[in-house]
Amino acid sequence: MNELTILIQCSDDVGLVTKITQVLAKHSLNIVSMNEYVDTFNKRFFTRIACTGNDLKAASFKVEMLQKLPKEAxxxxxxxxxxxxxxxxxxxxxxxxxxxxxxxxxTLGAKVACVIGNYEYLKELTHQFGIPYFHISHLEKDKQTFENEIQQIIDPLNVDFIVLAKFMRILSPEFVATYVQKIINIHHSFLPAFIGANPYKQAFERGVKIIGATAHFVTNNLDEGPIITQHTASVDHTYGVKEMIRQGRETEKAVLLEALRLVFEDRVFISGNKTIVFK
Amino acid sequence: MNELTILIQCSDDVGLVTKITQVLAKHSLNIVSMNEYVDTFNKRFFTRIACTGNDLKAASFKVEMLQKLPKEAxxxxxxxxxxxxxxxxxxxxxxxxxxxxxxxxxTLGAKVACVIGNYEYLKELTHQFGIPYFHISHLEKDKQTFENEIQQIIDPLNVDFIVLAKFMRILSPEFVATYVQKIINIHHSFLPAFIGANPYKQAFERGVKIIGATAHFVTNNLDEGPIITQHTASVDHTYGVKEMIRQGRETEKAVLLEALRLVFEDRVFISGNKTIVFK
Amino acid sequence: MNELTILIQCSDDVGLVTKITQVLAKHSLNIVSMNEYVDTFNKRFFTRIACTGNDLKAASFKVEMLQKLPKEAxxxxxxxxxxxxxxxxxxxxxxxxxxxxxxxxxTLGAKVACVIGNYEYLKELTHQFGIPYFHISHLEKDKQTFENEIQQIIDPLNVDFIVLAKFMRILSPEFVATYVQKIINIHHSFLPAFIGANPYKQAFERGVKIIGATAHFVTNNLDEGPIITQHTASVDHTYGVKEMIRQGRETEKAVLLEALRLVFEDRVFISGNKTIVFK
Amino acid sequence: MNELTILIQCSDDVGLVTKITQVLAKHSLNIVSMNEYVDTFNKRFFTRIACTGNDLKAASFKVEMLQKLPKEAxxxxxxxxxxxxxxxxxxxxxxxxxxxxxxxxxTLGAKVACVIGNYEYLKELTHQFGIPYFHISHLEKDKQTFENEIQQIIDPLNVDFIVLAKFMRILSPEFVATYVQKIINIHHSFLPAFIGANPYKQAFERGVKIIGATAHFVTNNLDEGPIITQHTASVDHTYGVKEMIRQGRETEKAVLLEALRLVFEDRVFISGNKTIVFK
Known part of the structure; x- marks a missing residue:
């Protein structure tokens, strides 16, 4: 028995679930779990179906299903x-x-093909795990050259996603446009609060009682991409910037890894500047 | 346009969603939202469908749907x-x-038909809101008499649910059997921790760092009914029993009211000793 | 035995705790609890001391203590x-x-002297509790007149704090200056995110996965006063603006009431634009 | 400038803070932060003082302080x-x-002297970090022999704490008595709920909506030692045992590492079966 996950989004219409499940039934696919959501504001339909079956020929029923769904599905x-x-x-x-x-x-739900760092700090750690580490410095070169060097490493590796795990360089619109819906970032604040640099310093100066972190897809609008998940943690007046950073790291790590799990399990749809997440 | 909520549970089978949605489509019912869950362990299927339509004749399509579903649906x-x-x-x-x-x-999602108290403490508060208050003392009478008096008030009022909002008497199996899946309780602990009396005293003595509260349906097994929702709150060594009770009240109130909303919106299935909650 | 709470803030210095506790010991005051915090960044010292004693003559030991502390204490x-x-x-x-x-x-920790509303919506609710309600409309008058009318009600009542419990008018700098450190507001967002109007609409449009609420003292900088406490709650793609508002109300209520408890128990210091909260 | 942390616990008495701070002032020790707590139920006093000074001769002022404090201090x-x-x-x-x-x-706040495993599963991971790994099997030997072998490794290493990081063998009272207040365990449930084996299976069967994890000191009463910290996480009906374990691991890791930080920063007092934690 093979397992498939099917993700469909299209404009909403009457009878979509029936049409979809009829095709699955015809191909003897058994639905293991099904999530469905209608964005009534934008009149869009989203479904995630996990199913099992013998001799799954994805291509054949995809064509059949497309014929039954709205054109832009x-x-x-x-x-x-x-x-x-x-x-x-x-x-x-x-x-x-x-x-x-x-x-x-x-248990990551993905295979790390490589780590790329703009410094050498994390080379040793990466090598301890037997993973290739590429040091691409951003110094003494323009952004395009820097990003080209990154692309030359990434592209042959055929990766599904690029994970910015505290990567502190801003990527160019051109780079982002090359990997649409494929770049995931962890931002060290509870967006949209404290956009930009030094969010923990900003949080300290504002005297907030809660800090947070945000995992999101990267788009050309810095810190504005679709949010996948957010966590918060309580702080108090005894937290200086250093303690906020320490607490923040725990939160960042937890948020990023939760977001990665959701993405790697194909539970996340992007719709405009938002996500639909079927947990 | 009328609105209906349809709740179905039955043994799991291939094509259930198709069968169900076909019946809905035939009756021109438009699905607004649909939640579906298969308990693969017990092989049971649950769905909650919110739909709209004109001239809804529930009776007719219920018969039709029953014919297509497993017998015990x-x-x-x-x-x-x-x-x-x-x-x-x-x-x-x-x-x-x-x-x-x-x-x-x-904004309760329900109408309070009456309040019944085994003391008079809360009579004034209830009357301030123009709601009938019945003082049924448990003193100097046996439990059966006490409960009969309660029943004589409740039954003519034709209520859907009985909410135990910090009602500190244990109801008899006979009473509970009369109102199956209709009694909702707030228990002042994070069940199954601290079952029984004085949970905050137990929590204090154990030195826990988190306390909780649990909203659940009442069954004959005291504190063992299906859990609807639970919340927790942090405490520390400075909390005596009094402070735990104070914090606990906040948690109890929030949990009970969340559970009531979920139940009143028909989002909660009971399955054995558990609930399926479509949030 | 009487109970006193003593709040001291001054520039930090060596031996402050010793000096303070010596004065208390001399007057046979028994320390029940003591919180102390040094803001090392601004070199300021804060302490909250709860103590008991017989025949407490506050005036006498206040003078004595002032003599031992830095001048601006x-x-x-x-x-x-x-x-x-x-x-x-x-x-x-x-x-x-x-x-x-x-x-x-x-259990509020305070006595409600009156409720003032710029509409009549909440008059009946207030009267049900036997509390005076004053309807001061903001319509067809300038802000100064509106605020003068409010002041004329508040001032004779000799209140310690003014609680803005979803009061949706912006107070003038003059009004705020009249009640320095006495006005507490609940803001319906996780400040500094979504400052301004319609924060839940903003949150919805941004697609956040967590919303929040903030209780703060009011200063002339709108939404910028010292934060007392903040809470957050998870939301997801199924939340429209309406559901965010519904969830937000739960959070606002919990945050405001927690902040009020802390303030009414004299646990909150204001220092610049921040608070020190001894929980 | 050197830094010292001073932890004092004794029966409560009038003027303790004054006496303590006088000794510190006499030795020109500057208090950086001071936490103080009186357990009024058991009449015990606890303080944690972080201070700086030149030429700290701990021995001398310890004697002086002991003379001023209650005998059992x-x-x-x-x-x-x-x-x-x-x-x-x-x-x-x-x-x-x-x-x-x-x-x-x-950033651990401690140095890992060695890892001991009763299987070889984690040997490679440990060696990747250059840390000694000792495989001490519990098979085909009695518990005393097993524990003796562990002790022979631990004792020469002069460790301050033994961390049970998902160590699934129950330690004998003799072993525990050898390392009083030095063994820290992570228990995979929200104690006291689900004591014993397979807590996630128990949680699944009970249908709880929240799971948790507990870091605690180990005493002879299994799962009953003083709790250092606890966290909880929401689950729902879609979580089988496997998903609860997956979520539980996130919680266990976060709780254990928080507890270790608190212990390694000398922020945790043990008092009877509880902890006082100065965060």
Missing amino acids: SIRIIEKQLKRIAVLVTKEYHCLGDILVRNQFE | SIRIIEKQLKRIAVLVTKEYHCLGDILVRNQFE | SIRIIEKQLKRIAVLVTKEYHCLGDILVRNQFE | SIRIIEKQLKRIAVLVTKEYHCLGDILVRNQFE
Whole structure:
């Protein structure tokens, strides 16, 4: 028995669920779980169906289903296999460390194809896990050259996602446009609060009682991409910037890894600047 | 346009969703939202469908749907109208107060038909809101008499649910059997921790760092009914029993009111000793 | 035995705790609890001391203590008695309802002297609790007149705090300056995110996965006063603006009431634009 | 300038803070932060003082302070240096992985002297970090022999704490008595709920809506030692045992690492079967 995950989004219409499930039934696919959501504001329909069956020929029923759905329908049929990712880092180890440990014990839901860092700080850690580390410095070169060097590493590796695990360089619109809906970032604040640099310093100066972190897809609008998940943590007046950063790291790590799990399990739709997440 | 909520549970089978949605489509019912869950362990299927349509004749399509589903299928078709409830209390005001305020502003999702207390403490509060209060003392009478008096008030009022809003008497199996899946309790602990009396004293003595509260349906096994929702709150060594009770009240109130909303919106299935909650 | 709470803040210095406790010992005051915090960034010292003693003559040891502390030291000696408050509201009932219920059962930590509303919506609710309600419309008059009318009600009542329980008018700098560190507001967002109007609409449009609420002291910088406490709650793609508002109300109510408790128990210092909260 | 942390607990008495701070002032020690708590139920006093000074001669002022405090007073004067720990594991990698990563980047607050496992599963991971791993099987030997072998490794290493990072063997009272207040365990449930084996299976069968994890000191009463910290996480009907375990691992890891930080920063007092934690 094989397993498939089917993701469909299209404009909403009467009878969509019936049409979809009829096609599945005809092909003797058994629905294991089904999530469905209608965005009534934008009149869009989303469904995630996990199913099992013998001799799954994705291609054949995809055509059949497309014929029954509204013209602009998007269907993704995903066979169960590990996603492949590249991880981009700068100096901070906490997110990368967690990714590498899970990767080794095969609980990440993806395979780390490589780590790319704009410094050498995390080379040793990466090598301890037997993963290739590429040091691409951003110094003494323009952004385009820097990003070209990154692309030359990533592209042959055939990755599904690029994970910015505390990568502190802003990517150009051109780079982002090359990997649409494929770049996932962890932002060290509860967006949209404290957009930009030094969010923990901003949080300290404002005297907030809660800090947060946000995992999101990267778009050309910095810090404005579709949010996948957010967590918060309580702080108090005894927290200086240093303590906020310490607490923030725990939150960042937890949020990023939860977001990665959701994405790698194909539970996240992007719709405009938002996500639909079937947990 | 009328609104219906349809709740179905039955043994799992191939094509259930198709069969169900076909019947809906035939009757020109438009699905507004649909939740579906298969308990693969017990091989049971649950769905909650909110739909709209003209001239809904529940009776007709219920028969039709039953014919297509496994024999033991349970179908509930619920027209949109306020639930009616009786609230049972003892001395503590916090849950009742919140219920009465929401009832008055029509955000409870139900209409409070009456409040019954085994003391007179909460009579004045109830009367301030123009709601009937019945003082049924448990003193100097046996439990059966006490409960008969309660039943004689409740039964003519035709209530959908009985809410135990810090009602501190244990109901007899006979009483519970009369109102199956209709009695909702707030238990002042994070069940199954601290079952029984004085949970905050138990929590204090154990030195826990988190306390909780649990809203659940009442069954004959005291504190063992299906859990609807639970919340927790942090405490520390500075909390004595009194402070735990104070914090606990906040948690109890929030949990009970969330559970009531979920139940009154027909989002909760009971399956064995568990609930399926479609949030 | 009487109870006193002593709040001291001054520039930090060596031996402050010793000096303070010596004065207390000399006057046979027994320390029940003591919180102390040094803001090392601004070199300021804060302490909250709860103590008991016979025949407390606050005046005498206040002078003695001032002589031993840095010149700019601020000392507040607070005898245990209920604070008095005025509550300002507009249309939403949820915070006011909770305040009135607690006020009646004497668990608010303060006595509600009156409720002032710029509409009549909440008059009936307030009267049900036997509390005076003043309807001061903001319509067809300038802000100064409107605020003068409010002041004329508040001032004779000798209140300690003015609680803005979803009061949707912006107060003038003149009004705020009249009640420095005495006005507490609940803001319906996780400040500094979504400053300004319609924060839940903003949150919906941004697609956040967590919303929040913030209780803060009011200063002339709108939404920028010292934060007392914040809470957050998870939301997801199924939440429209309406559901965010519904969830937000739960959060607002919980946050405001927690902040009020902390303030009424004299646990909150204001220092610049931040608070020190001794929980 | 050197840094000292001073931990004092004794029976409560009038003027303790004054006496203590006078001794510190006499030795020109500057208080950086001071936490103080009186357990009024048991009439015990606890304080944690972080201070700085030149030429700290701990021995001299410890004697002086003891003379001024109640006879049974316990004073610990701790110079700032990394704690040393041994980590005991069985098969699960998630807590150990996090400990090893932090250890390498010197953010653990302690130095891992060795890892001991009753299987070989985690040997490779440990060796990747250059840390000694000792495989001590519990098979085909009695518990005393097994524990003797562990002790022979631990004792020469002069460790401050033994961390049970998902070590699934129950330690004998003799072993525990050898390392009083030195063994820290992560229990995979929200104690006291689900004591014993398979807590996630118990949680699944009970249908709880929240699961948790508990870090505690180990005493002879299994699962009954003083609790240091607890976290909880929401689950729902879609969580089978496997998903609860997956979520539980996130919680276990976060709780254990928080507890370790608190212990390694000397913020935790044990008092009877409870802890006082100065965060």
